Amino acid sequence: MLSLRAVNQFYGESHILWNLDLELAPGECTCVLGAPGMGKTTLVNCITGYLPVQSGSMTWLEAGHPPQDLLTQPIEGRVALGMSYVAQDRRIFSQLSVEENLQIALLAARVRSRSIPGMIYELFPELYSLRHMRGGELSSDLQQQLALARALVTEPKLLILDEPTFGSGQRFINELSNIIRRLSRDFGLTILLVEQRLSFIRRVADRFCLLHRGRNVAQGNVALLDDKLVSSWIDP
Secondary structure (H helix, E strand, C coil), X not given: CEEEEEEEEEECCEEEEEEEEEEECCCCEEEEECCCCCCHHHXXXXXXXXXXXXXXXXXXXXXXXXXXXXXXXXXXXXXXXXXXEECCCCCCCCCCEHHHHHHHHHHHHCCCCCCCCHXXXXXXXXXXXXXCCEHHHCCHHHHHHHHHHHHHCCCCCEEEEECCCCCCCHHHHHHHHHHHHHHHHCCCCEEEEECCCHHHHHHHCCEEEEEECCEEEEEEEHHHCCHHHHXXXXXX
């Protein structure tokens, strides 16, 4: 689905990402983890187009279609290819209703259908019962549900989640883990997850990428993500 090769990125003279390689396979959930300030969100911003890449390549791979060079695509071009992003700060429209938040996502993505897919309210039944409530009146966990539902309403091929459990209660975290597993295993959605909770990662991810000072120091099947490896690079 997505292949990164030798990606480098700078903030001014500070070298943030160092020759980073990453492969996202169709239908798999890959987790990027690392201590704060190690380049995780920078990587996401490069993939989504919010930050430029200094050097390297990013290639969009989709069966039946020629490879696409992502570096030539603006943000809206990446969305059109099938990329969807949920930022840590959610970015919902607080004055609009739940349903209006979902409908505006359809308009922004310029999809042909103006109807909210049935799977949205199947995955988020609480949002259906609150569909006429303003986004700003929802609890923080429900706002996170809305942000995720809005990202899914266009039926993307790649879903990118930046620390979706941050500030959330255990009930929502449990629900979210079930949703992510369904999306990747039942719906075949490719997911890139930035996350810190190891128990959550081990439950939902197929593969991992461990960043340290902008370098990919370990990656592979999530079964290899043991406590010793994590403590070597993340724990003080």
